[in-house]
Amino acid sequence: MIKRRKNPVEMIHTEPNLCSTDLRLHILHGVPFFASLEHTKIEEINQQIHEKGFKPGDYLYFAGDPADSLFIIAEGRVKLLRHTTAGKDVMLDLLIPGEFFGGLSTSSSSTYLETAQALTSVCALSISREGFRTILNQHPAVGIQVLDLVAARLEAAHDTIHQLSAQTAEQRIAATLLMLAAKLGEPHEVGLLIQTPLSRDELAEMTATTPETASRVISQFQRDGWIATGRKWIALIRLEELLQTAEMKV
Amino acid sequence: MIKRRKNPVEMIHTEPNLCSTDLRLHILHGVPFFASLEHTKIEEINQQIHEKGFKPGDYLYFAGDPADSLFIIAEGRVKLLRHTTAGKDVMLDLLIPGEFFGGLSTSSSSTYLETAQALTSVCALSISREGFRTILNQHPAVGIQVLDLVAARLEAAHDTIHQLSAQTAEQRIAATLLMLAAKLGEPHEVGLLIQTPLSRDELAEMTATTPETASRVISQFQRDGWIATGRKWIALIRLEELLQTAEMKV
DNA sequence: CGGTAGTTTGAACTACGTCAAGGGTCGTGG
DNA sequence: CCACGACCCTTGACGTAGTTCAAACTACCG
Structure with missing residues (x-):
């Protein structure tokens, strides 16, 4: 039998106030759906963004909380999950830097439907729903990018349903x-x-x-x-x- | 025990060429994500739209076909499904008039990932992927509407995953x-x-x-x-x- | 080096799938 | 309008993948 080894997974050490402005801009440029914007515009968006650090196991928000922010991961891993009455959780997604989650649409529910929990130390950027809406209105290309990403996630969810069913x-x-x-x-x-x-x-x-x-x-x-x-x-x-x-x- | 009765479900009889221009315009106006457009603009969009009738059991397209069109149901019921190697199908959605499906995003797969089958007689409107992209580019508000609808479907899919899991x-x-x-x-x-x-x-x-x-x-x-x-x-x-x-x- | 949290394994149980037969409903054609 | 055939639904008996409960084991941390 194969001998078990020490944990090779690299620890992510994120200090509470890690996201330097440089890193933030770097992340924002890298985020697929802001990639199409000019640098000056991104700096403008950067003004509207808050950052927050989380430790492993911390909850970014709970299902049922007022959904007022959209999050983008700068560093770390975040899982999206739903709770069960029986106490068993269901993981819906595992997100990595550059991915977004949280209060996406204005029309849908005003509370989060899922819980977001840090798997590692996490640095998350957040923007208010309204702020994000404004960006969408001003930059149609961003909206289309986001649409494509959400559509891809819908496909992934359908894959999962297919797997669970069959x-x-x-x-x-x-x-x-x-x-x-x-x-x-x-x-x-x-x-x-x-x-x-x-x-x-x-x-x-x-x-x-x-x-x-x-x-x-x-x-x-x-x-x-x-x-x-x-x-x-x-x-x-x-x-x-x-x-x-x-x-x-x- | 309750006595069983004759089928009370109302039959939908759709003749091959039913969608009159009037009905088409009516449907287009009613579609949530075109609702924000002016009448003249909708008539313009109407030019780009083709219609097609289907009988119960007909397939609108199969998973794997080139995904070149976006569909909107004018009349009838359509189910979206995936096939299993074992021959068992998995139904992912059941769509009614006003709902859209098919080749939504340009970036994702160029083939349909699901099969669409008519449950009743169906009149479907279709528009090319490129045509739809053009509309999105010209009308940011439409894009946001579509984004909200897709986000809502993602939530519904997550609900389903939750159910299947727990x-x-x-x-x-x-x-x-x-x-x-x-x-x-x-x-x-x-x-x-x-x-x-x-x-x-x-x-x-x-x-x-x-x-x-x-x-x-x-x-x-x-x-x-x-x-x-x-x-x-x-x-x-x-x-x-x-x-x-x-x-x-x- | 001891404790906590994660992992493994066993044994009994159960919800559900599978296989199979029979019965009801509906549409079609005489 | 009736009768036949196709399709759909129901029910039973049985098998099993996976859950549950429980106990021992091991990696990692302080």
């Missing part, structure tokens, strides 16, 4: 690992490392199963030599086999 | 019936009638279960006097109890 826990877990690797994967001596802390519990929240079942499947994958894993980390080794397992339609 | 088949079916009634419900002597033909098979496709399980749950609801049902129709009687059943979160 696939086994093993298939969903394999598919989720591949998806995570595509988004967060970093080459590493132990394999293609999923660069975020991720417990069996959280993997279960993503795949609509229990921590026990996630553990059993992960253990089997490890026994097969398809992955390397440890406490809160997973690295993929045999992508081909995982794909084969997940496949029967993503 | 609820029993009975709860999901109760929730789905209530959702359908909110969208398609019409007061009727037999109860709040879900105004579309819907088989146990299709209900199963919507709730990630099998026709047999859907039938068992529906039969139980009927025995309890919560609904009235028959071949391809369902009417709700005791909303309160259904809500109670579904509840434990959406």
Whole structure:
């Protein structure tokens, strides 16, 4: 059996007041939907933006809070989730720097429908709903970019629904690992490392199963030599086999 | 036991070439995201629109086809679905007049990711992706409307994921019936009638279960006097109890 | 080096899927 | 208008993937 190793996931250390103006501008330029704007315009937008740091496990907001801000991640990982009466959470998305979330539309609900929680130290930029609306009104190209991004997320959500409807826990877990690797994967001596802390519990929240079942499947994958894993980390080794397992339609 | 009745769902008879110019303009005015435009502008847009009729069971397009058009329903019901290798379909949405679907964004996949099938006779309006892009560029307000609608669908998809992850088949079916009634419900002597033909098979496709399980749950609801049902129709009687059943979160 | 949080594994249980047979409803054609 | 056939729905019996409960084990942190 493969010997377990120390956690290779790189820690993200974000001090409370890290986001320097330079970093903020850098992030804003990098954000897909502001990319089309001129530098001066972005500096103007920068004036409307607030920043805030969070520690791992901190909640950025809870479902039901008044949805007055749109967030953009500058650094760290954030998960979007819903709570269940039974206390079991459902993870809907895992976001990385450059991605946005929170109060997007004016017309829809005035409270957040999901909870946002930091998985690592996080630096988040935020802008008021109204401020964001103003930008959308002044820059149609930004609106189209945002539309495309939201449409892509809708497709991803439909993928998930499809998986939950038609696939086994093993298939969903394999598919989720591949998806995570595509988004967060970093080459590493132990394999293609999923660069975020991720417990069996959280993997279960993503795949609509229990921590026990996630553990059993992960253990089997490890026994097969398809992955390397440890406490809160997973690295993929045999992508081909995982794909084969997940496949029967993503 | 409640005696079963003849199908009270009103047939939609759409002749191949039904969409008169008047009806088209009427629909276009009614469509939420064109509502903000002036009449002359809508007539201009009307020039770019093609119409097509479909019979029940017809496919408007298949997943994998080149996604060159955006559709708007003028009349009828359309279901969006994905196919499974096992031949079991997964229904992702059920659309009514005024709703749009198809090739929405330019940046995302150039082929349709879902299949669209007519549940009834359907009259659909279509516009090319490029044509729609042009409208978006010229009318920022339209883009924002569309963004809000897509964001609302994303929320709905997240609701579904939540349900599939955390609820029993009975709860999901109760929730789905209530959702359908909110969208398609019409007061009727037999109860709040879900105004579309819907088989146990299709209900199963919507709730990630099998026709047999859907039938068992529906039969139980009927025995309890919560609904009235028959071949391809369902009417709700005791909303309160259904809500109670579904509840434990959406 | 001890404690906490995360992980693994086993054994019993259950909601649901599968397979199969029978019955009701509707449309069509005589 | 009736009768036949196709399609849809129902119900039962059985199998199983996955949950639940519980206990032991291990990585990591202070």
